[in-house]
Amino acid sequence: DQKINILAIESSCDDTAAAVLCNGKILSNIVATQAVHQQYGGVVPELASRAHQQNIVPVIHQALAKANIDKKDVSAIAFTRGPGLMGSLLVGTSFAKSLAMGLDIPLIEVNHMQAHILAHFIEEDGFDKPEFPFLAMTISGGHTQIVKVSDYFEMEVIGETMDDAVGEAFDKSAKILGLPYPGGPLIDKYAKEGDPKAFKFPKPKVDGLNFSFSGFKTAVLYFVQRETKKDPDFIEKNLKDICASIQYTIIGILVDKLKKAVKETGINQVAIGGGVSANSGIRQALRDAETKWGWKCFIPKFEYTTDNAAMIGIAGYHKFLKEDFADFSVTAQSRYKI
Numbered sequence: 001d002q003k004i005n006i007l008a009i010e011s012s013c014d015d016t017a018a019a020v021l022c023n024g025k026i027l028s029n030i031v032a033t034q035a036v037h038q039q040y041g042g043v044v045p046e047l048a049s050r051a052h053q054q055n056i057v058p059v060i061h062q063a064l065a066k067a068n069i070d071k072k073d074v075s076a077i078a079f080t081r082g083p084g085l086m087g088s089l090l091v092g093t094s095f096a097k098s099l100a101m102g103l104d105i106p107l108i109e110v111n112h113m114q115a116h117i118l119a120h121f122i123e124e125d126g127f128d129k130p131e132f133p134f135l136a137m138t139i140s141g142g143h144t145q146i147v148k149v150s151d152y153f154e155m156e157v158i159g160e161t162m163d164d165a166v167g168e169a170f171d172k173s174a175k176i177l178g179l180p181y182p183g184g185p186l187i188d189k190y191a192k193e194g195d196p197k198a199f200k201f202p203k204p205k206v207d208g209l210n211f212s213f214s215g216f217k218t219a220v221l222y223f224v225q226r227e228t229k230k231d232p233d234f235i236e237k238n239l240k241d242i243c244a245s246i247q248y249t250i251i252g253i254l255v256d257k258l259k260k261a262v263k264e265t266g267i268n269q270v271a272i273g274g275g276v277s278a279n280s281g282i283r284q285a286l287r288d289a290e291t292k293w294g295w296k297c298f299i300p301k302f303e304y305t306t307d308n309a310a311m312i313g314i315a316g317y318h319k320f321l322k323e324d325f326a327d328f329s330v331t332a333q334s335r336y337k338i
C-alpha cells in the first residue's frame, strides 16, 4: 500500500501553519499565531504578510521534523489559494509553488472555506465522519455560511451573511465591552458564569437562510452606552451576564437558521467549522439538537476549528486521490467562492 504524504501550507489570515498528513492521518500540525495584531485590535494586513514571510520556513521545518518525514518523501504540496488577505495568501502561494517546483512534485490548490468543512474527514480515532449529503455551517471571523455538501468538492452555499460575519459580531461586541482582540473566546469564557437571559438583544429579521449581524453590534453598542450613562460601572458589574446574553442571542440566531435549513433540505446531519465553532455555547446547542430533534452533529476538535493547515492537508489529500492538481501558473485569489 502506497503512502501519500501531503505537506500542507495555510497563510490566509494571521496564522502561519503547516501540517504533514500520511493517507489522511495527521503526522504534524504546526501553527504560528501572530501576536503583533493584538495591540491594534484587529489584523493589520501589511504586518500579517511580513510575519508570514518570517514564520513560513521555520513552521515548515517544524512540521516535517515532527512528522519525521524527509522532504524527498513528500508526495505533493497543498496550499490555501483563497479566500483571505491578498498579501498573506501570496506568501503561502509563492512558497508552495517554489517548493513543489524544486521537489518536482504535484501542487494542489485548496479553498480555505471548503477546507474548514473537510476538516471533518481527518482520520481521527473516536470521531465519526459525516455522510454525503450533509449540511455544514462555517462560522468564522470572515464568514458565516450554510453549505449543502453533496461530495468532497461539490458544495452549494444555501445561506450566508449579508454584512458582518458571526466572529465579527463576537469580536466587535467584545471591543464595545473593552475586551482585547480577538474577543470571541473571552465572551465565551465570561458567558460560562453569566445568566444568558439577564439582558435581551434583538434578533435580526432576515429572509430565507441568510444572516445579518451589523444591527446586532449596533444594538449592543446602544445598550451599553445607555446603561453606562446611568451607571458608569455597569460593564464591570455585569460583564458575565452581558457576555452570556450576547452569546445566547448569537447562538439563537445561528440555530434558528440551521433549523430552517434542516427543514427545507430534509438533511439532518449538521457539521460546523471555522473559529466560532470553538464556542462552548454553539457546541452545547448542537449536542442538545441531537437529543431534542434527532440531528446527527459533527463538532470538530478544538485544534481544527481555528485556522490550521491540517484541514488544508485533508482537502489536498482528497484532491490528490482524484489527481486534481494545480497548474504552476495558479495565482492567489482573495475572493474565492466555495
Ligand code: KG4
Pocket: 013, 139, 140, 141, 142, 143, 166, 167, 168, 170, 171, 182, 183, 184, 185, 186, 188, 274, 275, 276, 277, 278, 279, 280, 305, 306, 307
Ligand atoms: O477561522 P478563524 O480562526 O479565522 C477566520 O478565518 O476568520 O476564526 C476566528 C474567529 C474570531 O472572530 C474569533 O473571535 C472567533 O473565531 N472565535 C470565537 C471563539 N474562538 C474563536 N468566537 C466565540 N467563541 C469562541 N470560543
Ligand code: ZN
Pocket: 112, 116, 140, 274, 275, 306, 307
Ligand atoms: Zn478560517
